[in-house]
Amino acid sequence: MTVPGELLLYCRPGFEPDLAAELADKAMALGWQGEADITPDAGFVRFITAGDMPANALHRALPLASLVFARQSLLALPPLSLPREDRLTPIIDQVVASGWSFESVWQETPDTNEAKALGSLIKALKRPLESLLKKRGALRRKAGGRRLHLLWSDGDQVQLGMSFPGNRSELPGGIRRLRFPHRAPSRSTLKLEEAWHEFIPRDEWDERLGEGMQAADLGAAPGGWTWQLVQRGMHVYAIDNGPMDKGLMATGLVEHLREDGFVWKPPARLDWLVCDIVDKPSRVVAMVQRWLVNRWCREAVFNLKLPMKRRWQEVAHCLSGLESALADAGVRHTMSCRHLYHDREEVTVHVRLLD
Numbered sequence: 001m002t003v004p005g006e007l008l009l010y011c012r013p014g015f016e017p018d019l020a021a022e023l024a025d026k027a028m029a030l031g032w033q034g035e036a037d038i039t040p041d042a043g044f045v046r047f048i049t050a051g052d053m054p055a056n057a058l059h060r061a062l063p064l065a066s067l068v069f070a071r072q073s074l075l076a077l078p079p080l081s082l083p084r085e086d087r088l089t090p091i092i093d094q095v096v097a098s099g100w101s102f103e104s105v106w107q108e109t110p111d112t113n114e115a116k117a118l119g120s121l122i123k124a125l126k127r128p129l130e131s132l133l134k135k136r137g138a139l140r141r142k143a144g145g146r147r148l149h150l151l152w153s154d155g156d157q158v159q160l161g162m163s164f165p166g167n168r169s170e171l172p173g174g175i176r177r178l179r180f181p182h183r184a185p186s187r188s189t190l191k192l193e194e195a196w197h198e199f200i201p202r203d204e205w206d207e208r209l210g211e212g213m214q215a216a217d218l219g220a221a222p223g224g225w226t227w228q229l230v231q232r233g234m235h236v237y238a239i240d241n242g243p244m245d246k247g248l249m250a251t252g253l254v255e256h257l258r259e260d261g262f263v264w265k266p267p268a269r270l271d272w273l274v275c276d277i278v279d280k281p282s283r284v285v286a287m288v289q290r291w292l293v294n295r296w297c298r299e300a301v302f303n304l305k306l307p308m309k310r311r312w313q314e315v316a317h318c319l320s321g322l323e324s325a326l327a328d329a330g331v332r333h334t335m336s337c338r339h340l341y342h343d344r345e346e347v348t349v350h351v352r353l354l355d
């Protein structure tokens, strides 16, 4: 079996330099050498390990859940340029030559408008592709849960990658599509819902997002995030100078306080802090840090807005500052940060206190 020499990671178009910078930093910290190959707005990044360093160890050492800007992480073979009259043969040959076998095949495209036009090609190739792979023994019932991914960036450009259970997104394109709840006051509501799917296992929702819990929503208006908390039956302090949605206020579960979210203190320990204030990331982090060090909440979800150019550097700086402040204060916790599908120029951070 050949060991592939590169990683292929999907991201939001426009965030390739951020993902590349993140990968370079994290790989270097682990003692790996390699280089990111990016095309602006392509929606993916290749990370090619130096010399004959096998990429599979790096793939395991950088789990998808630990990466901020990646939506999907694959161990990949070199990209293929295909003749239009026979696209399948080079694909099948590359799979067979690699010696790997798979339980399923996913054909995907980057999250770009141009790539969406490839839908009919992908559909037409599905059955012949699967039947040829089966015939050649590369697609079988048992293959360690491995999945083969074909990332089509054009009608004649494809890159093959593989994913492994426990270190991949189980969603096509790594994208969690959510239906907009029509009674919610703003589209931002989907950011908090996606954050819960991302950070809280479904079987823990009743315990960690339970009825009767208490939450604060800083920068709450018009109420998209508060709406999610209220849907779970929580009591919410909604902190914002702006107006809150009337229907939401009529539930009786929301107390609207026209105060400054950066200085407001809760009257007692709460279960949740959520914050979607548009301000400098360092200012938001300093405020959340005060909440966590004082244990004013058990869990927090907050967004860091990233209008600047060097987004990875900003995120890394904020997260490492928060990590060390919590360590200095002896606050045991878990922390994750992800660029969610419903996030635009921002990332979402989740912190859970352990004591």
Ligand SMILES: C[S@@+](CC[C@H](N)C(=O)[O-])C[C@H]1O[C@@H](n2cnc3c(N)ncnc32)[C@H](O)[C@@H]1O
Binding pocket: 185, 186, 187, 188, 189, 218, 219, 220, 221, 222, 223, 224, 225, 226, 239, 240, 241, 242, 259, 260, 261, 262, 276, 277, 278
């Ligand atoms: C992006 S919006 C929040 C949207 C909200 N999450 C939703 O789903 O409807 C940001 C909000 O932060 C509020 N805001 C800005 N600075 C604030 C501060 N210092 N304290 C409280 N709210 C603030 C703004 O008034 C604005 O309503």
